[in-house]
Amino acid sequence: MKYEARESNTLADKNLSDNALFDTTLKQGQDTLHTRRNIRLNSVLTLVANAALALSNWSMFILIAKHYSSEALGSFVLALSIASTGLLLSSFKLRTLLIVDVEWKYSIESYAMSRVLANSVVTLLCVTVASLWFSEISGGIFFSVLAYKLVDSASEFCHSYARRNDHFDYVTKVLVFKSVVSIITIALFSIFNFSLFILLLSWLCVVFVFALYDMLFIRKLLQHHSTDSFTWSRFMSRRAVDESFGIFSRHKTIAIGLVVSALFVYLPNFMLTKLDSLASAGIFASISYFLVAGGIVINSLSQAATPTLTRYITSHSYEAFSKLTLKLCLMGAGLGVIGVVISYFFGAFFLELFYTPEVAKYSTTLTLVMLAALIRYIYIFIGTSLSVLHQFGVQTNIYLAGLFTLFFAGLYLIPAYGLLGVGWSFVVATTVELILFIHASFKIFALPKRLAS
16 A cells, blocks of 8 residues: 555656646747747847838938939948948947846946947047048038937937837837938938938938937836936936946947948948049949848848847857857848849849939949858858857957958959959958858857857
8 A cells, every 4th residue: 555655646746747847848838939929020120120221321322313413422422431430430339238238237327428428539530530531522411421320329329228128119110200201301302402411401300300209218118117217417427437438448349340340331432432433432332232131131130139149148048049040141141142143133224223324334343242242141140149149359350351351452453443343352351251250150159068068
């Protein structure tokens, strides 16, 4: 009887253990399904938001190319290149830092103060660069574009915090609405033959109104998160300033990496202005903006996947981290192949449709640029995973090597081949980066294993 009782208890314990194991497995499956749904939903929302923003920016290129001179387009492109590069230096990828800083190592006031201080310094730097080396730019056009980027950086800060709290839907709605209003506004001003300076002022007014709306939303959101409350006294405190310098010191490699990455896109505009003409810089920028279509998807996937990759590392799910990284790389490669095929067969058609027959003559350059994009899309998500692992210096060094390759290739190829030389310079530089990132990928898959042991 005692034996039977013990056997009965053992069976009961086993059943309880099996039930607990089943419940645990079921919960893990539900969590995995929930995570996948979150990635898909956030990817779609981020994709829509970035697509709307890119469409708004692209409309500027189209309208200026159709209604203004090539020199005016070149001046706008050069101003945008300088301002965008400078503002990326001051951003230090804040949208990622606000997500991965799950324990608020730095307060939100400190992040805000660091953005204000950095933007102030970068503004002076941009003005100095434009006045000393690029006198070709109209002063009115330059300051309008710079003001636009500064105001837009305030909205980006707000959107970063909104995404931290999973308000992807809000960011999408605001960016879509802002893009629609911007497109309508600049279209009306260009059709009625207002000067380019007036057109840019209207563009600036739209982004200013939406920045105010974003700030009001974030103020309301902060009231619902007591641990994240924002106060002006803390924002203006000595501690916020000190922590701002701590953020600069800790994440300076991110800022450098962003500038290097931005210069990879904008350096050809600078070099074409000096080695060829201001008009050719405008034409090339118009051509290369077709990269935005793929870049939207890539950036959306990267932004949406970053929180999940971070959770995988935090929960020690290293195998899932590696698999997701590989999956993202394959998706990037597939997207790049589609871009090359479309540009090869239909590049001239689309260039003439959206711009002018003059621009359509450079369809071969578009194909080369899309080939370089294909190469870059293969490894871009390795950089995303390196950021999650806080290996910022590795990708900075790789992008720096690619930038130097682009510069020296351009010095040789642009004077000889013009816009076609820029396209080949991109292909050479991205090939160098691909080789270096393949080497770095071994570190991505090896580091989690070392952490696990």
